[in-house]
Amino acid sequence: MEEAAGGQQAPGRRLAGRVLLYSSLILNAVLLARHHFFLLGAGGDDGNGGSSCRLSWALQAAREAESVAAVDCSGHGRVFLDGVAGEDGRPWCECNTCFSGPDCSLRTPNCTADADSGDPLFLEPYWRRHAAAGAVVFSGWHRMSYFTTDAFFQSVELENQIRQLHRAVGNAVVDGKHLVFGTGSFQLINALVYALSPDAGDATSPPARVVATAPYYPAYKLQTAMFDGWEYEWGGTTLDWANASRNSSVDGGDFIEFVTSPNNPDTQIRKAVLGGSMAVFDHAYYWPHFAPIPSPADEDIMLFTMTKLSGHAGSRFGWAFIRDDKVAKRTYEYVQSNIMGASRDTQLRMLGIIKVMLANLHGEDDIFAFGHDVMRSRWRRLNAVVSRWSRRISLQKIPPQYCTYFKRIREPSPAYAWVKCEREEDEDCHEALLKGNIISREGGRYGASSRYTRMSLLKTDDDFDVLLERIADLVNAEKYEAPGSSSI
């Protein structure tokens, strides 16, 4: 019976056993295949990093960078590898202004809006979105030497990429011009003043006068005054010299005129006033996210900076295009004698950043399209609050204009609001805004009237939102002061 029973039940058991066996074997086959696949790393990156990466020395550093980047700061801050370590020995969240707490989730009530510096953090989200493309890995032995691929201090590949970017964007004619790197275009201001001034040996010639048309970027005056010497000195605004001859001052000293176009603070397009041969054109903002590009700039000396292009202010990298051989040589010599060339670490990082921007031009990940969208919407929202109600402050007027890069009329998207206080009693506009808990930058620092002040619009979204709140408070207060105005 048992046998018979066994005999009778055997086919079912055997069937079940075989099914189980075969499925088990199949599962093994799958797992073995997949395991083999992993070891080969042929799977590539499956997005969640499940695949093997076949990394050796770079793995540890990559994990550290990702683990730090993964810390949650509530969207109001970020953790950096070199952040100050907390009690647990790990770097903590560095919060945006008006946010605090371990994860930056606490919003400071009635926080003062800081619209002072031109910190270009509006582009930070772009680089977070393109994390893989924007990352770069340094080996411990990367470019230890003083000398790089131009046999001195500048990366030839970076030079090529910078020239390519200008050609592709169409904002500058770069052929037939020397390219000199600096630790920010900031350093190149004084380097060019040095290069354009009479030779130190030439005691006969009076010092060159460094001038600009108000309102002007304060650094021209500050640097020139700080580093002044036998060769050059700050000469004030071009207005003071309007009656002087075009190329030399009353006592024969040459002029070095800084022309910022589009202008900081008021975003106006500028031309040289006292003659072009000694003019330095600062085109920090001549990129499609801030301004229309009617045609490529082609002046003899042009300054650009990564700070306002990609948003990497902390990297301290800028460059000058210089047509004249001797001026270029002297500018390069200044950078050499001052710092022996811009950090090679930064040069490698900037190379990667520029390659990402180039690869995405006119695509859906175009950094200029992204930047223009952000800044245009901020300008719209600011104008909506200010223009409609306020008789207290006014903003500069910027007409829409055709842009050869976007191939269409583009709406204004300035980096700064140049604010004028309209009330007679608000002679010091900076002070008036400060009473409203808004930190701006005094017009006086730009050689302009104190009725004007600059508000930075290119910081984080949090900064801009708080700024808009404070301005709304001012406007509402104004309405309560004069209720009738609300019915206008």
Added chain:
Amino acid sequence: MEEAAGGQQAPGRRLAGRVLLYSSLILNAVLLARHHFFLLGAGGDDGNGGSSCRLSWALQAAREAESVAAVDCSGHGRVFLDGVAGEDGRPWCECNTCFSGPDCSLRTPNCTADADSGDPLFLEPYWRRHAAAGAVVFSGWHRMSYFTTDAFFQSVELENQIRQLHRAVGNAVVDGKHLVFGTGSFQLINALVYALSPDAGDATSPPARVVATAPYYPAYKLQTAMFDGWEYEWGGTTLDWANASRNSSVDGGDFIEFVTSPNNPDTQIRKAVLGGSMAVFDHAYYWPHFAPIPSPADEDIMLFTMTKLSGHAGSRFGWAFIRDDKVAKRTYEYVQSNIMGASRDTQLRMLGIIKVMLANLHGEDDIFAFGHDVMRSRWRRLNAVVSRWSRRISLQKIPPQYCTYFKRIREPSPAYAWVKCEREEDEDCHEALLKGNIISREGGRYGASSRYTRMSLLKTDDDFDVLLERIADLVNAEKYEAPGSSSI
């Protein structure tokens, strides 16, 4: 029968079937477990990168860095991520001097030895050996802001690590002193000259005189002459002022004395000659791989640089310890007005490099033990060739001395050979060596006699080997000229 047969064979079959089934199930369990293990990445790095790394955005950049680093340059060159791209679009090998070819395997016959620059590539092999620890990964959004953890331009964590390193090495007293970063200590030379000079506003006081004792590092003179102004000027060697009062020159102008100790070029330990209150001590070479550390330096103003510490000349990073509040503030202001602070990219990379050095102090991977071994053996080999035979050139004498870091008498391991040409006709030692296909740096540039010239000993092994060959040629030529000498 079948049944019976089946009945008879069934146990064997069932047994085999079960064995197969169970082993298959066990294999399932193992593979599933292992697969799960992989997905968790708990396997860690198995050395060849076989395990999963759970990387996402950093993976691509890490792979690129490793693939570039893996290119074979025959041990006589290296490929960098930002190297000039060859026809295949990939960066090619950058070869050491006297080597060429796609993989740097071709040795240039009778190659001229370049012993000119102080390029500290003798430390490159150290960082190749510690590839994992020395690597750092930058996210695209790392420190985009102008502002870092000191609320301005300097990383607080980097400050802490630098102070820790000095304490651990025992080469400087860092407490009670401000720390100011620069783009190389090179930039801080002029920054300190500015900070120690009379205020620009103070027209009554004569310019400060910048002086040094010959032979001195040429940059002090070059920078001061290039950037001179109302506030300071190059004053020549201290010898010219030996009879002047200790703290002010004949016309009352103050002295700013640069004291390089150990000295470049001759590695002598130096003290201030014209009084200490305005002395800047350049301790670029005051680290155990170059010099004994008898006790921690504790001057009011001390300069250090990563270039000669870790070998990262290309990163352009140095620092100054400054006791006086006002001097520190003015130095910081100079760096701020000149470049808005050293590259944050470099600050992150240097933080990692310093952490590696700190973690390995006194261990088998101690960078100072490594560096001292290399430089000591070079000095031995050089002396063996020069001292024994040559009556034509001589080297500076350096006695062995006790080092508090190594806790023993250490043999000399200078960064440079300060060569004197002994023959009457060799008045220009640099020229004499050049005839022997050796490029050195003229003694005249150090304010010394042309009978002296500097040979750099801290470049690559290839550079040093070629240098030794050329010197051997000189010595042999000398022997043939005066055979008797070989029997001495």
